Amino acid sequence: MTSQAMMTEGSRRVAPRDARLIVGHVLGAALFAPDPSRQETLTWTEVQRCRTLIRRRAEGWPLAYLRRRAAFWDMELAVGPAVLCPRPETELLLELSQQLELPAGSWAIDVGTGSGALAIGLGRLHPHWQVAGTDRSRSALATASENGRKLAPAVRWWWGDLLTPVRIRKLKPTLIVANLPYVAHGARVDREVRREPKAAIWSGADGLSHIRRLIVEAAECLSADGQLLLEVGWGQAREVAAFGASVLHASATVVPDLAGYGRVVILRKTG
Numbered sequence: 001m002t003s004q005a006m007m008t009e010g011s012r013r014v015a016p017r018d019a020r021l022i023v024g025h026v027l028g029a030a031l032f033a034p035d036p037s038r039q040e041t042l043t044w045t046e047v048q049r050c051r052t053l054i055r056r057r058a059e060g061w062p063l064a065y066l067r068r069r070a071a072f073w074d075m076e077l078a079v080g081p082a083v084l085c086p087r088p089e090t091e092l093l094l095e096l097s098q099q100l101e102l103p104a105g106s107w108a109i110d111v112g113t114g115s116g117a118l119a120i121g122l123g124r125l126h127p128h129w130q131v132a133g134t135d136r137s138r139s140a141l142a143t144a145s146e147n148g149r150k151l152a153p154a155v156r157w158w159w160g161d162l163l164t165p166v167r168i169r170k171l172k173p174t175l176i177v178a179n180l181p182y183v184a185h186g187a188r189v190d191r192e193v194r195r196e197p198k199a200a201i202w203s204g205a206d207g208l209s210h211i212r213r214l215i216v217e218a219a220e221c222l223s224a225d226g227q228l229l230l231e232v233g234w235g236q237a238r239e240v241a242a243f244g245a246s247v248l249h250a251s252a253t254v255v256p257d258l259a260g261y262g263r264v265v266i267l268r269k270t271g
């Protein structure tokens, strides 16, 4: 069977783009590669592998888990079912970090690091900062540190609940970034999202339990001129901004994504 025939067969069960990417993956194509050669003849093993992955994709498994890697910013990250598949909208946090001028040696912490996407991105963009990624999931941290070893070896990986790892090290970070769980229990989510770790998705009755708790802890931890950059879900920005401004004695800015939805809240401590 040729790769073209396999893509045509796969396209009957999944989106043509997914069939193409799965065939390319089985043939060893790089993550950002264009179409696999349409003429290539697949071995029996490759055909079986393609069919298995196409079946799993049709069952709702995220493509990133099937390919075991995901693109984020300019990086290729290893991912698996222990971590959230990094989303393009989260890149906004890295983009905003480029506008910050923190003194060399400042601590920047990515709370709930998952695959390590944000911590690694910060480490690569700002080599003069000290960066750590934290998570309460040990298996997520194992994935993050594996990615970190290849892409940003200076980044540290700390296990623990929210800012506990920072508090026990008696650090006063200048920057905290976080894309924590923010979906309200009982909310409807895509079936792909249901394949991702529950601990990466759900956060109490209104989706804000983690974010509120982080803001309260940040009030103790952040340096006097510190900032908190938070990714939030649709419709949450105003409430998070108001809560953060009052608890942190901070100025709050809501940053819209390309579609105009407020998806990041910046809280700058003012005293």
Ligand SMILES: C[S@@+](CC[C@H](N)C(=O)[O-])C[C@H]1O[C@@H](n2cnc3c(N)ncnc32)[C@H](O)[C@@H]1O
Residues within 6 Å of the ligand: 083, 084, 085, 086, 087, 090, 111, 112, 113, 114, 115, 116, 117, 118, 134, 135, 136, 137, 140, 160, 161, 162, 178, 179, 180, 181, 182, 199, 200, 201, 210
């Ligand atoms: C939405 S995922 C984001 C992962 C990554 N930051 C990203 O943007 O791709 C949230 C992460 O927070 C972690 N997490 C959930 N509750 C936590 C807690 N109480 N303390 C630390 N990490 C937590 C989850 O294990 C998960 O890795």
